[in-house]
Amino acid sequence: MPSRTSDTSDVLVVGGGIIGLVTAWRAAQRGLATAVVDPAPGGGAAQVAAGMLAAVTELHYGEETLLALNLRSARRYPEFAAELTEASGRDLGYRRCGTLAVALDADDRAHLRELHALQQRCGLESQWLSGRECRRLEPMLAPGVRGGLRVDGDHQIDPRRLAAALLAACERAGVVFHRVWAERLDVAGGRATGVTTADGTALAAGRVVLAGGSLSGRLAGVPREVLPPVRPVKGQVLRLTVPRRLAPFLSRTVRAVVRGGQVYLVPRENGELVVGATSEELGWDTTVTAGGVYELLRDAHELVPGITELPLTETRAGLRPGSPDNAPLLGPSGLDGLLLATGHHRNGVLLTPVTGDVMGQLLGDGELPQEARPFTPQRFGAVLMEQPA
Numbered sequence: 001m002p003s004r005t006s007d008t009s010d011v012l013v014v015g016g017g018i019i020g021l022v023t024a025w026r027a028a029q030r031g032l033a034t035a036v037v038d039p040a041p042g043g044g045a046a047q048v049a050a051g052m053l054a055a056v057t058e059l060h061y062g063e064e065t066l067l068a069l070n071l072r073s074a075r076r077y078p079e080f081a082a083e084l085t086e087a088s089g090r091d092l093g094y095r096r097c098g099t100l101a102v103a104l105d106a107d108d109r110a111h112l113r114e115l116h117a118l119q120q121r122c123g124l125e126s127q128w129l130s131g132r133e134c135r136r137l138e139p140m141l142a143p144g145v146r147g148g149l150r151v152d153g154d155h156q157i158d159p160r161r162l163a164a165a166l167l168a169a170c171e172r173a174g175v176v177f178h179r180v181w182a183e184r185l186d187v188a189g190g191r192a193t194g195v196t197t198a199d200g201t202a203l204a205a206g207r208v209v210l211a212g213g214s215l216s217g218r219l220a221g222v223p224r225e226v227l228p229p230v231r232p233v234k235g236q237v238l239r240l241t242v243p244r245r246l247a248p249f250l251s252r253t254v255r256a257v258v259r260g261g262q263v264y265l266v267p268r269e270n271g272e273l274v275v276g277a278t279s280e281e282l283g284w285d286t287t288v289t290a291g292g293v294y295e296l297l298r299d300a301h302e303l304v305p306g307i308t309e310l311p312l313t314e315t316r317a318g319l320r321p322g323s324p325d326n327a328p329l330l331g332p333s334g335l336d337g338l339l340l341a342t343g344h345h346r347n348g349v350l351l352t353p354v355t356g357d358v359m360g361q362l363l364g365d366g367e368l369p370q371e372a373r374p375f376t377p378q379r380f381g382a383v384l385m386e387q388p389a
């Protein structure tokens with residue numbers, strides 16, 4: 001279809017989730033004419049995510065390289081949150097409340113002991129507590145709790161507020177929003193030159209940043225050999241409300257592995273209690289299922305029996321942008337003019353500050369910072385995408 005109009009920017013970000021917005025904000029702060037193309041900027045997985053900043057409690061074997069990036073971003077959070085609050089005039093619900101990971105039976109306890117040993121080998125701060133000590137910290141915990149790990153450095157933020165604040169900061173910094181789907185990447189002379197939108201408009205740009213979350217592997221026109229190997233990983237999440245008379249219900253994030261599945265309860269200062277999350281490889285399905293809700297409530301109830309008293313106010317499913325090694329893809333794509341900021345999987349909210357720093361420096365100075373070098377898309381070689389139906 002022929003293009004109707006043309007609009008030019010230095011940087012065009014495809015995707016207005018928190019990763020696209022932080023990239024756009026940082027680019028605009030560097031004086032680059034920046035635009036975002038997304039039908040509903042500020043939406044995406046951040047509307048579902050719980051917002052745990054869990055670099056230490058979500059440590060996994062074999063992910064030590066990712067740990068370094070996660071820790072760097074966690075350390076950036078206080079300054080980042082203060083700067084964004086100032087720039088947007090909005091509160092982010094950033095809460096340095098700490099996290100308690102508990103065990104309900106002997107298997108969970110063994111699992112948690114192993115996590116503790118791994119954390120210690122990585123030089124991370126966490127403290128082993130008996131069941132009684134756990135309940136002293138969080139009296140709503142089930143009497144059967146067998147022990148736990150206290151991690152005071154794992155905090156939380158409200159991702160919906162984070163997204164709204166990034167949107168406001170972008171608007172104040174002069175970022176232009178095209179509220180429409182990007183239909184295809186435009187390539188000319190072996191270089192990305194912009195995108196054509198669903199309404200046929202050509203948006204030209206010096207550089208295009210693909211930050212489309214789980215949809216990043218689906219943009220038409222991206223040469224197959226540089227298409228990011230990102231897949232959707234479904235997470236179902238519940239929101240409950242703690243009535244004033246029951247507050248404080250929990251004073252920090254409480255989590256556990258129950259029958260092999262993760263369950264976490266994230267208490268906000270405004271009384272919201274977020275319970276998550278399933279992890280399902282079901283393609284583009286975002287149905288909230290009876291089974292998903294049942295499992296989350298069953299496991300959360302084993303952990304904190306009193307949750308059955310609370311109003312259930314929302315059930316929702318979102319799609320994490322999973323990558324083959326669970327780490328993000330940051331930097332040049334292999335096609336001139338096309339950069340990637342995607343594949344953040346379970347850590348999008350945590351990695352928002354460092355992603356903004358990395359992409360800002362790359363777009364502003366042309367240099368990929370040292371901390372991002374292990375995460376260039378080239379580490380996967382030419383992974384051909386097989387998209388789920």
Ligand code: GLY
Binds near residue numbers: 320
């Ligand atoms: N980081 C939490 C989750 O992805 O469920």
